[in-house]
Amino acid sequence: MKKNFLIILILLANISINAQTTEIKFGLKSGINMSKYTPDVYVGNSRILDYQGKIGFYIGGYSNIKISEKFRIQPELLFSNQGTIAVFEDITLTDSNGTPIGNEEDIKYKINESVVSLPILLQYFVSEKFNLEGGIQLGYIINRKEEVLENPFNQFLGNNFQNNNMENDKFDLGFNIGLGYKILENMRINTKYFLGIIERDNVIKSSIFSLGIEYEI
Template identity: 25%
Template sequence: MKKILLLAAVAVMGMSVTAQEFRFGPKAGFAMSTIKVDDKQDDLYKREMDPKYTFYIGGMAEYKISDKFGLQGEVLYSPLGAKERIEESEGDVYFGEQTKVTFGTLLVPVSAKYFISEGFSVAAGVNFGIILTAKQKTVIGTNLPVDIEIEGGEGEQDIKDDIKSLNLAPFVGVEYMLENGLFFDARYNLGVSNLSNDGSGGKITNSFAQIGVGFKFGGN
């Protein structure tokens, strides 16, 4: 009987070790970021700025609780934001304004994963974005003899005081991993935090999609 109990205990321990799998590694990729602006005072200021195509880079750690479920945490950096171009003309006179907003953001996504197969999984979680820097660059141009550019070092302004530091973005995503640890993933992050800090009652949100590649070390 003792031998049977011992064998059973060893078997249970073996199953536990198999189920609990820890992996970690680097990841990087491309991001498409958008900003929505809602002034609350004028319908003309309810708009979505054009996407900004940028990058992200960092690392991840995955803890597989069982064959089907796991948890994942990441630390990434990405210069998110958006851009906007306004063009008007009257007769022979042309006027154009181009604005680019950049949020230097430290991203900390935390997610739960479901493994459909050994290599294919889906995930859902929350991305905690810490906005480290916020800058806006506006260039004004016209077909008049002199181009106009706003003051402040090639039209760049520090708007960090006008932007809140925390951007919460729930997300869903998919991942496919090869047997050698190389993986590819994609996700969409919906910004729900109001980033406006100017006290006017308006709302600014930042959402972004990501597609990337990485490599996982560890495992059994």
């Protein structure tokens, strides 16, 4: 399946290169994001794992290829910090006989991911300043760390730990939708939503809102 997705990306890139363009521009972009995993985990009707949003950032560059008065293609190469806040809800310790010890508590930890991504966007310009966009995005997770934020059972689990488990899925793939607005001659603001379409580790998908600035060089 991953090979098929790569083939799609290569075909899109070839379309952008071979298009009859009248204009190719380059630029830099950066901004902030709010990322989380989805879906939450339930046992019956009880939620046991709640994924919450984590603030991160992204930075990178792009090329913008004009293919008509209304349409452009924008390949990008970005480095981003993303992940999620994970909350294990209503945890109860028991003794050897299964008798609960203490009250129900939550354990909260943060997952940080360092990701290199390749979005390829098709932009439609409603006007000179305002555009809509959408496309596909491939990501590669180069690093993953976990940090405990709240743990009432810290005698059993340290307050800080790192997990760089190489068995975690490294590839992510999904769709972007967004819009942009020109605020200065060489500067645009841009907001996007990314939703993963493959299940990483057979369980989770990525969900990311981003807001940033593009600067044409």
